[in-house]
Amino acid sequence: MVLRCARPPLASGFRRTRGVRLLSQGTHLNPAQGGRRSTGARRALSAAIIALGLVATTAGTTASASTTTGSASVIGDRTTPEARFQEISAVVQKYGYTEKTASPNRPTPPATSQKTSKNSTFTPKPSIVGGSTTAITAAPYMVQLWYFLSDTEALFCGGALIAPNKVLTAAHCVSGLDWYNNGVIVGNTANVPTDTLPPNAKLSFVKRQWSNPSYNEAKTDNDVAVLTLDGTFPMATAKIAASTDTALYKAGTNATVYGWGNTTSDPNDPGSDVLKKATLPIQADSTCNSALTGDFIAGHMICAGPVATGDDATTTTTCSGDSGGPLVVGGKIVGIVSWGIAQFDESGTVTKECGIAGTYPVFTKVSTYTGVTLARVFDTDWNGDSRADVFARASKGGTARYFKGATLTTYSSAGSGYSSWNKVLQTDLNRDGIVDYVVRTTTGALYWRHKSGSSFVNTKLSSSWGAVKQIITPGDVTGDALPDLMSVTSAGYLYVYPGKGNGTFGAAKKLSTGWLAYSQVVGHGDYNGDGKPDLLGRTSKGALYLHAGNASGTFTMSSRKLVGSSTTFASAKYIVTPGDVTGDGKSDLVVVNSAGSMYLWKGNGNGTFASPVKTKTGFTTYNLFG
Numbered sequence: 001m002v003l004r005c006a007r008p009p010l011a012s013g014f015r016r017t018r019g020v021r022l023l024s025q026g027t028h029l030n031p032a033q034g035g036r037r038s039t040g041a042r043r044a045l046s047a048a049i050i051a052l053g054l055v056a057t058t059a060g061t062t063a064s065a066s067t068t069t070g071s072a073s074v075i076g077d078r079t080t081p082e083a084r085f086q087e088i089s090a091v092v093q094k095y096g097y098t099e100k101t102a103s104p105n106r107p108t109p110p111a112t113s114q115k116t117s118k119n120s121t122f123t124p125k126p127s128i129v130g131g132s133t134t135a136i137t138a139a140p141y142m143v144q145l146w147y148f149l150s151d152t153e154a155l156f157c158g159g160a161l162i163a164p165n166k167v168l169t170a171a172h173c174v175s176g177l178d179w180y181n182n183g184v185i186v187g188n189t190a191n192v193p194t195d196t197l198p199p200n201a202k203l204s205f206v207k208r209q210w211s212n213p214s215y216n217e218a219k220t221d222n223d224v225a226v227l228t229l230d231g232t233f234p235m236a237t238a239k240i241a242a243s244t245d246t247a248l249y250k251a252g253t254n255a256t257v258y259g260w261g262n263t264t265s266d267p268n269d270p271g272s273d274v275l276k277k278a279t280l281p282i283q284a285d286s287t288c289n290s291a292l293t294g295d296f297i298a299g300h301m302i303c304a305g306p307v308a309t310g311d312d313a314t315t316t317t318t319c320s321g322d323s324g325g326p327l328v329v330g331g332k333i334v335g336i337v338s339w340g341i342a343q344f345d346e347s348g349t350v351t352k353e354c355g356i357a358g359t360y361p362v363f364t365k366v367s368t369y370t371g372v373t374l375a376r377v378f379d380t381d382w383n384g385d386s387r388a389d390v391f392a393r394a395s396k397g398g399t400a401r402y403f404k405g406a407t408l409t410t411y412s413s414a415g416s417g418y419s420s421w422n423k424v425l426q427t428d429l430n431r432d433g434i435v436d437y438v439v440r441t442t443t444g445a446l447y448w449r450h451k452s453g454s455s456f457v458n459t460k461l462s463s464s465w466g467a468v469k470q471i472i473t474p475g476d477v478t479g480d481a482l483p484d485l486m487s488v489t490s491a492g493y494l495y496v497y498p499g500k501g502n503g504t505f506g507a508a509k510k511l512s513t514g515w516l517a518y519s520q521v522v523g524h525g526d527y528n529g530d531g532k533p534d535l536l537g538r539t540s541k542g543a544l545y546l547h548a549g550n551a552s553g554t555f556t557m558s559s560r561k562l563v564g565s566s567t568t569f570a571s572a573k574y575i576v577t578p579g580d581v582t583g584d585g586k587s588d589l590v591v592v593n594s595a596g597s598m599y600l601w602k603g604n605g606n607g608t609f610a611s612p613v614k615t616k617t618g619f620t621t622y623n624l625f626g
Contacts, residue, residue, distance in 0.1 A: 081203035081230075084184045088146045089195055091154040128257070129264060129355055130316025131278030136190040139258045141238040142275060143167055143187040145227070145324060147177060156271075158259045158325030160333055161187065162240055163377045163481050164232035164431040164501060165207075169324035170336050170364065171215040174225035179206035187233045190275035192260050205230035207433045210376050210386040212369065213584050221300055223338045223364045226376040228386075228433045237481050238326060240374075241334045241367040243530040244551070248329045249367070251284040255304050255329045257361075259337060261321030264312045265355045271321040278316050280305035280327070282334075283360055291359050292341070300368055302327075302335050303360035310357030318361040319354035327363045335363030370531030371605055372585025378475035378483055378525060378533075380426035380435050380579045381405070383412070388524075388579035390590055390598075391426065391437075393418045393624040400624075405581045408590070408600055408615040424626035426524070426578055427473040427483050429503045436503075437626070438473055438485065440465055448503045459503055470521040475533040477553045486535075492516035494555060514557040518545075524577040525587030528607035536563070536577065536589070542570025546607050561607060571595075574625045596620035 078084070136142065141162070147155035157173035167185060177183070186193060189201040197203070207230040214222040241248055258277050262269040281304060288296045288303035296303065304327060308315045318325075318337050327335030341359040343352035354361070366373070382389040387405025391414060394400065398419030401411040418424075423440035429448055430436065437449040439458075444466020447458040465471070470488035477484045478498045485497040485505055492515045497505035515521060518537035527534045532549030537560070539545075545560040569575065569591065576590040582602055589601035589609055596619040599612040 078181075078205055078230075081184045081205050082197065084148070084205070085146060085186065085193070085197065085203055086195075088148045088154045088184065089193065091148065091150075091152065093195055094152075128259060128261060128272070128276040128278045128317075128322065129312055129319050130314075131257075131276045133274050134190070134258070134277040136188065136275060138277065139238075139275070139326075139328070140188070140236040142190075142258050142325070143185050143233070144189075144192065144260065145169060145173060146184050146186060147179065148182045156192075156260075156321065157323045158261075158321075158337065159185070159227070160326040161233055161235055161237050162226075162333070162373075163237055164234075165229040165433045166377045166431075167227040167229065168238075168240065168326070168333065168336065168366075168373065169225050169227065170338055171211040171223045171225040172217070172220060172338070173324045174209050174227065175211040175215055175217065177209075179209045179227060183227075185227065185229060185233075188235050192271075192273045194273075202233050202235070204233065208381070208384045208386050210583070210585075212372060219295070219297070220339045220362075221297055222369070224336060224366070224369045224373060226373060228376070228379075230433065232431050238328070239332045239479075239481065240370055240531070241329075241332045242370050242532065242551070243367050245332065245334070245367055248332060248334050249282055249302060249365070251282055251287070253282045253329055255280050255282055255327045255334060257304075257318055257322070257325060257327045257335075257337065259318060259322030259325035261323075261325075261337075262319035262353055265315075265319065265352045267350045267353055269319075269353065278305075278318070280316065280318075280361070282329070288360060288362070292362065296362065300365055301338065301362050302365045303362050304335065305360050308355040308357055308359050310355065312355060315355040317355050333366050335366055338362050338364045367531075369585075371526045371529040374475070374531050374533075375525055375580040375585045375587060377481070378428070378579070380428065380524065382414075382435050385583075387583040388426070388581045388588070389435075390576055390578050390581075391424055391624075391626040392619065392622045393421065393424070395621050395623045403598075403616070405578075406583065408581065408598060418624070421624060423471055424624060425471060425473040426626055429483055429499060429501070431482070431501055438471065440468075440471065446471075450503060461503075461505075469516065470518075472521060472523050472535065474523045474535060474549075475525055477533055477549065479551070479553060488515040488518075488521055494521075496553065511554050512556045517557065520575055522575055522577040523547075525579045527587050527603055527605075529586070529605040534587075534607075536575070538569055538572065538575055542567045542572065544569045544575075548607070563607070563609065576625045578626075590625075592619050592622075592625060596622075 141160045143159045145157040145159050159167040159169035162168045183206045185204045187202045189198040191198050207228045209227050211225040212222045260272050263272050283303050285298040322337045325337045326333040340354050340361040341356045345351050380388050382402045389405050390403045399416045400414040400418050402414045403411045420441045421439050422442050425438045427436050434451045439447050446462040446465040449458050467490045468487050472486040477496050482499040482501040484499045487495050493513050494511045494515050495508045497508050519540045520538045523535040534549050535547040537545045543566040544563040547555045547560050571593045572591045573594045574592040581588040586603040586605040588603045591599045597617045598615045600615050601609040601612050
């Protein structure tokens with residue numbers, strides 16, 4: 001066991017550890033008790049170590065890890081995800097699962113202290129500690145995250161499919177790593193593959209990754225991330241708790257956790273090769289804070305389970321290897337496996353991975369992060385950097401550019417042939433991770449423009465949308481995790497068209513009337529932080545109103561909130577809602593005024609916007625934005 005800690009342990013004690021399989025546990029020393037978190041991921045090396053830039057190899061040496069590639073070794077070959085999996089599996093088969101812990105301020109102990117499951121005589125019992133075996137049909141959204149660190153190390157975490165191409169997991173499983181070049185996702189199987197893939201297993205590369213920018217590695221705080229797959233998985237998805245789902249967190253509520261982690265607290269436990277589940281009652285924040293020595297952050301974290309007894313035979317808990325997996329109540333994900341308490345001896349070697357008497361496992365509180373998570377689920381990202389971009393068409397010639405998220409100061413060509421459009425909106429109707437457009441032509445035809453093979457194609461949705469006043473692609477209004485379409489008719493009625501996830505829509509549903517009060521109705525994502533898509537309506541005199549989404553997917557003119565003053569947006573010629581431009585998980589607003597200047601109104605995530613920042617000028621020669 002390799003250990004680096006914030007200060008040399010003076011005596012045996014307890015430390016927080018992250019639960020990763022094949023990897024080390026923990027990165028933060030608790031000054032009060034020498035305690036340290038251990039996160040629940042299964043891998044050859046801790047994601048926490050990677051983020052710190054210090055990697056302990058199986059030979060006992062150290063290497064610097066890049067924050068962009070995650071390790072000096074890169075597979076890079078994207079021929080097939082199956083081939084990449086075999087590369088990673090070969091490392092696991094040869095070197096087994098190693099548990100290591102590291103922190104940058106202490107030298108690595110001798111390599112002789114390392115232990116690997118390959119040479120261990122430990123035989124796991126068939127359960128998470130205190131749990132039981134389950135079939136993938138019980139949690140069809142469960143996926144495995146496999147990552148190649150080096151020729152002698154591999155990483156494993158759990159995750160949950162929350163859209164056909166989106167995986168929710170822990171930030172400590174993602175931050176500082178290069179999942180595009182080194183990772184593969186395995187789904188639709190309860191078994192952990194070895195050298196042979198289960199016959200029904202589905203595999204995918206990762207197209208892009210996002211970790212919460214507020215993730216604090218030292219405290220394992222804001223521990224949430226989303227991976228976008230390089231395609232879609234044909235499995236059921238899980239819903240995530242909304243900010244209003246407070247009842248799901250009531251103390252005593254039974255929750256179910258799923259994972260492939262260690263089945264005992266023994267450091268030599270290689271983890272489970274079959275999916276496990278366990279029932280853990282939610283605990284009150286006061287209980288968690290008291291049991292977890294002040295490292296618990298109420299509002300950001302929850303803890304669950306019967307209090308650990310210190311004896312595996314009478315304890316039910318998550319353990320190493322469960323990181324990133326979901327904690328579920330009533331069919332909704334309420335938590336993400338984050339960290340727990342481990343026991344170390346005087347030499348810094350882990351002697352007990354989890355189930356320390358008097359403690360509970362800790363989870364990221366998902367409802368706190370619903371808004372930032374869904375910003376990734378329904379992102380509109382042209383160039384794959386996890387920031388929304390802005391489409392702009394020239395007034396003459398039909399050429400277009402997309403201005404790149406973050407600052408909107410640089411651009412790339414979006415091609416030509418757009419002269420017949422009078423409306424363009426970004427979305428991803430078929431959930432393939434590639435930005436789509438809903439466009440309307442000057443003749444009133446509505447098209448879905450999407451990628452097919454190496455080219456974009458236009459699929460006609462309707463021939464008679466010429467009289468429609470407003471068209472909106474807000475995200476998921478109906479609550480089924482599929483992007484929807486909305487419109488305002490010439491009579492002022494607001495309609496929603498439920499998306500089917502394949503570029504088609506269900507029957508239109510009339511929501512309310514009175515929407516001709518606005519000269520423009522826009523919206524893409526969540527502006528008030530509750531995880532539900534909102535709408536923005538601008539009057540002809542420049543007043544902008546926020547219409548907050550709700551659980552029923554309805555909007556009315558009677559429930560609205562003025563944004564700024566009644567004339568704040570009087571100079572706005574174009575208002576664009578591409579989504580999260582800055583990458584902070586909050587939906588933003590982009591305005592182009594009559595002088596041709598573009599401004600970014602950064603969303604605060606509470607229904608307000610920061611002061612506008614001018615990003616670029618010279619847009620008087622453009623007349624269509626989306």
